[in-house]
Amino acid sequence: MDQFTSEFKHEALEADMQHLAAEIQKFRERPELREASGEEMLKKSIQSLSPAQLQDEAKQGEPSAGPLPSYTKAVSAETKLEIEYLLDLAFHKGISTANAEAAKSSPFVLDAFHDALVGKLYPELQRRGIVK
Numbered sequence: 001m002d003q004f005t006s007e008f009k010h011e012a013l014e015a016d017m018q019h020l021a022a023e024i025q026k027f028r029e030r031p032e033l034r035e036a037s038g039e040e041m042l043k044k045s046i047q048s049l050s051p052a053q054l055q056d057e058a059k060q061g062e063p064s065a066g067p068l069p070s071y072t073k074a075v076s077a078e079t080k081l082e083i084e085y086l087l088d089l090a091f092h093k094g095i096s097t098a099n100a101e102a103a104k105s106s107p108f109v110l111d112a113f114h115d116a117l118v119g120k121l122y123p124e125l126q127r128r129g130i131v132k
Contacts, residue, residue, distance in 0.1 A: 012094035017121070020045045020095075021130045038131030043118050046095060069115040079109060086113040087120065 023045035027036065036044075068083055082105060090098035095117070102113045125131045 012097075013091050016090075016095040017124070020121070020125070021128070024125070024130055038126070039118055039122055042122055042125060042131060043114055046099070046114055046117055046121075067116055067120065069112055069119065072112050075108075075112075079112075082109055083112050083116055087116055090117055 020042065024038075024041045027041045027044060067087060068080060072080060072083065086098050086102050086105075086109070089101060090113075098113070098117075102110045105113075122131065
């Protein structure tokens with residue numbers, strides 16, 4: 001069992017992490033994306049798992065101490081719960097399932113979900129040496 005499964009223990013998410021690692025490697029090979037940050041590559045990789053056509057990325061906020069991006073502080077409790085539900089769905093049913101559900105929501109919820117997921121997964125991908 002590797003470091004990731006010992007921390008997250010979700011088979012669907014582990015399979016998605018393997019897919020994300022492959023997608024990030026593809027992005028590294030593209031000249032126009034070589035200078036992109038690891039977080040940008042991860043967000044693009046997460047979006048690639050979505051079956052829906054996605055909107056332009058919202059501006060990313062500063063990281064927050066909680067699971068949600070700091071720019072969600074002013075939104076309703078219902079919106080925050082929706083984003084947290086999507087995060088939970090990603091960890092238990094897989095990122096593609098959560099992306100499909102998030103695509104049914106507003107563009108704000110979709111982007112906040114992606115940003116929150118990047119915030120959760122990025123440290124693990126750094127630990128694995130997939131992103132810098």
